[in-house]
Amino acid sequence: MLRKLLIGTALATSFAFSAHAADVKEVQMLHWWTSGGEAAALNVLKGDLAKEGYAWKDVPVAGGGGDAAMTALKAMVAAGNYPTASQMLGYTVLDYAAAGVMGDLTETAKKEGWDKSVPAALQKFSVYDGKWVAAPVNVHSVNWLWINKAVMDKIGGTEPKTFDDFVALLDKAKAAGVIPLALGGQNWQEATMFDSVVLSTGGPEFYKKAFNDLDDASLKSDTMKKSFDNLAKLVTYVDPNFSGRDWNLATAMVIKGDALVQVMGDWAKGEFHAAKKTPGTDFLCYRFPGTDGSVIYNSDMFGMFNVPDDRKAAQVALATATLSKSFQSAFNVVKGSVPARTDVPDTDFDACGKKGIADLKKANEGGTLFGSLAQGYGAPPAVANAYKDVVSKFVHGQIKTSDEAVTELVKAIDDAK
Numbered sequence: 539m540l541r542k543l544l545i546g547t548a549l550a551t552s553f554a555f556s557a558h559a560a561d562v563k564e565v566q567m568l569h570w571w572t573s574g575g576e577a578a579a580l581n582v583l584k585g586d587l588a589k590e591g592y593a594w595k596d597v598p599v600a601g602g603g604g605d606a607a608m609t610a611l612k613a614m615v616a617a618g619n620y621p622t623a624s625q626m627l628g629y630t631v632l633d634y635a636a637a638g639v640m641g642d643l644t645e646t647a648k649k650e651g652w653d654k655s656v657p658a659a660l661q662k663f664s665v666y667d668g669k670w671v672a673a674p675v676n677v678h679s680v681n682w683l684w685i686n687k688a689v690m691d692k693i694g695g696t697e698p699k700t701f702d703d704f705v706a707l708l709d710k711a712k713a714a715g716v717i718p719l720a721l722g723g724q725n726w727q728e729a730t731m732f733d734s735v736v737l738s739t740g741g742p743e744f745y746k747k748a749f750n751d752l753d754d755a756s757l758k759s760d761t762m763k764k765s766f767d768n769l770a771k772l773v774t775y776v777d778p779n780f781s782g783r784d785w786n787l788a789t790a791m792v793i794k795g796d797a798l799v800q801v802m803g804d805w806a807k808g809e810f811h812a813a814k815k816t817p818g819t820d821f822l823c824y825r826f827p828g829t830d831g832s833v834i835y836n837s838d839m840f841g842m843f844n845v846p847d848d849r850k851a852a853q854v855a856l857a858t859a860t861l862s863k864s865f866q867s868a869f870n871v872v873k874g875s876v877p878a879r880t881d882v883p884d885t886d887f888d889a890c891g892k893k894g895i896a897d898l899k900k901a902n903e904g905g906t907l908f909g910s911l912a913q914g915y916g917a918p919p920a921v922a923n924a925y926k927d928v929v930s931k932f933v934h935g936q937i938k939t940s941d942e943a944v945t946e947l948v949k950a951i952d953d954a955k
């Protein structure tokens with residue numbers, strides 16, 4: 539559908555701008571980085587580009603996970619009004635590339651040696667048909683717990699190693715009158731948490747088969763049913779006001795000590811960083827219980843559109859700045875993510891960042907690095923959206939039992955494929 543919508547405009551745009559005007563010294567960027575931590579990270583990029591004489595034209599579309607941003611992008615592209623770049627996740631990049639509207643950064647990539655420094659798991663989504671169409675910014679990982687240290691001390695909690703340990707820990711918080719689990723009741727947050735629950739319940743092979751290979755038997759299995767049971771259990775620890783809450787407000791509940799823990803991707807750490815909180819002292823980062831050794835990842839990419847010639851220099855400047863080693867360190871320290879290159883030292887990263895970098899390396903080498911289905915790296919957007927929808931209906935009681943949830947999931951994914 540995207541393809542049909544876009545092909546006409548791709549041609550229209552390339553004819554419309556054939557004159558060779560002077561280069562436009564402006565980067566127009568569509569993104570959903572509007573929380574405190576995200577905005578701070580983006581400022582690092584704005585600063586680097588300003589040093590090179592590029593003005594920043596911000597196109598922010600609020601909404602964690604980027605669904606609203608992707609709707610806005612679709613409208614812009616359909617109107618032939620391409621941004622210099624857009625924040626995008628995995629399969630969305632490939633969709634736009636297949637629709638023929640992406641630019642070609644291969645020359646820059648060659649000059650900068652990206653094929654040697656960017657991990658293969660990211661190149662799968664930033665290179666299409668042999669051409670670099672996006673610049674990977676970072677690697678985020680979703681299977682984390684973010685815990686308030688003072689609350690943890692108060693309830694005498696220790697790191698939960700299994701799902702049952704986690705439930706026992708949540709019970710302790712509840713008994714102490716603290717909200718055990720901070721969750722934002724939006725479909726992408728619920729599904730992001732469910733990614734971790736499935737990995738914990740079924741193990742690495744199961745996660746891969748179900749959520750990357752979309753293997754029917756795994757999706758239908760008792761293990762998937764058990765995963766929904768575990769999700770239902772977690773939801774009993776959420777406060778009654780969770781519906782619609784933004785993810786960063788859920789993080790703020792943990793930062794303030796109103797809640798014990800949030801299950802969220804490491805962009806949550808960007809919020810702790812912005813609030814000047816230190817790991818080990820103010821907060822704790824643990825892998826979601828039962829998932830140590832595996833990493834469920836996503837990566838923010840700057841998808842580069844086939845912009846008119848006078849805007850291509852800005853694109854090259856943006857891409858070069860994005861993948862420079864110094865930016866990869868400075869930006870990711872603030873964002874909570876880890877570098878999209880394998881040759882960036884971890885010196886400037888805090889303890890959670892160092893763990894994130896080490897975990898990614900180990901998972902990559904050990905074959906336990908998996909794309910997040912909730913975050914656009916498990917399957918194409920139609921499937922991911924179907925998944926988010928079913929998980930959310932289950933969390934909010936529109937789907938009542940785990941049996942029903944499994945049936946609905948299989949059907950929704952089948953229809954979306």
Ligand code: GAL
Pocket residue numbers: 570571576601602603604627678785805836837838913
């Ligand atoms: C993710 C994105 C992160 C973070 C998060 C919340 O999809 O990869 O960079 O911004 O959404 O907005």
